[in-house]
Amino acid sequence: MSDIARLVLKLSARDAINAEEEQALSEAAGGTSTYEPGEEIVREGVPQTLSRLLVEGIVARMKLMADGRRQITELHIPGDFVDLHSFLLKRLDHDVVAVTRVRLLNFPHEGLRRITESRPHLTRLLWLNTVLDGAGHREWIVSAGRRTAIEHLANLFCELLVRYRVVEMSDGRSCPLPLTQQQLADACGLTPVHVNRVVQDLRADGLIEWRGGELVVADFDRLAALGQFDPAFLNLVREPR
Amino acid sequence: MSDIARLVLKLSARDAINAEEEQALSEAAGGTSTYEPGEEIVREGVPQTLSRLLVEGIVARMKLMADGRRQITELHIPGDFVDLHSFLLKRLDHDVVAVTRVRLLNFPHEGLRRITESRPHLTRLLWLNTVLDGAGHREWIVSAGRRTAIEHLANLFCELLVRYRVVEMSDGRSCPLPLTQQQLADACGLTPVHVNRVVQDLRADGLIEWRGGELVVADFDRLAALGQFDPAFLNLVREPR
């Protein structure tokens, strides 16, 4: 499976991408890098000259506060650019850290710039990619602002399951979830203690199973109802962009 | 003052934009529309064929939940596109509503598409605009997830003050804030009752004054410290994009 295969799946779920564009993407890519769990991939505020596509593993975007509080603002799975926005921002407003062992494919900004100079449609697809991040962020704002802890977790699990499905890493019933409860807490703005209790409730209600880094959604409909999960924000509509 | 003047100020704070590009933007614009307070400008899920630039007033992006809970995911001030992302998404994942009486300048997607076909740099500036929204969203996720109510409000007030300053609608000490406490509550994921108490605390501490839709930040440094406000996420660095 090529390094950009899951990105192509992700894009194909929203618009047609032709072989020539796929080729242009491949040509814009540089080498790959590997990071160990917990390693920092990008530090907030440091000028960047390339963006990274996640090929394998899980990556978190994390904001750190001076007193040690931390908030994960997005979780990335294979096929996601973890910092395509650095192409425009130059410096990130957050850290990017490896959750598991990960492999990343580098896209020098120079090559991305060339795409914007010569390939309007591919440019729009990349732009779309960053705009999808924004839609994801909005859903997380709602979860953090207006959902209870159990609704928040339920919503997040649904989101991950569907996103894994798009890149063909889930059959729609189970997906990887190799996170600690601490990391889940940082993603949801909760304490690990409370996450633990809520996860146990979800298990007791027969909604999920979760062991050995694998999440099994036993009853998607009920989990989605609990978390008010609506996949609309993922924009899974194939149409010209 | 031209309808795109504040957008140009906003972009100019991040990169040089030349007269020709400014002209191209003007030409991409269609007519203006006006909405009354509370009016819905864009409904979630409805296909869009144009994007809107806010010229006057305040607009909220709002997510509604089935049971009536609501969360504002972004507050827009003049110079902001309220739904530039609809150019790529086609349908929005949220409503766009007028908070005050507002005037909007329409940008048909057709014209934006023409820009992407012929003006790579201007395209990147528009892309940057949506990416800045994303950075704002991330800050809001942190506020909702990890900040206390008083920190959250303090942070939001600092953000608005600085953003108004960029578009030259603030002297750095005061800015418009014609919101109800209910709307502020919806932006912060709190109840209006609690917002009321926190606002009173901020007043009692001599950090802000707020009457008649005008916010006066009496002690910005202390307010910023309380809210851990760091303008870095606004990316106010003028450099080639």
Place this chain on the structure above:
DNA sequence: CGCTCTATTGAGACTTGTCAATTATGGTGG
């Protein structure tokens, strides 16, 4: 000069956080 919307206040409930201890789990060296 009412009327309606918004702001304010109080009392009590509830979700989530804090602190601290205990148990489980997975990897490692002997």
Place this chain on the structure above:
DNA sequence: CCACCATAATTGACAAGTCTCAATAGAGCG
């Protein structure tokens, strides 16, 4: 293969921040 270690998960008791419900006061507007 087993004991050991560090990390992660789990549990309990209690505190705290925010919410809920309800009432009152204030402000803008026709």
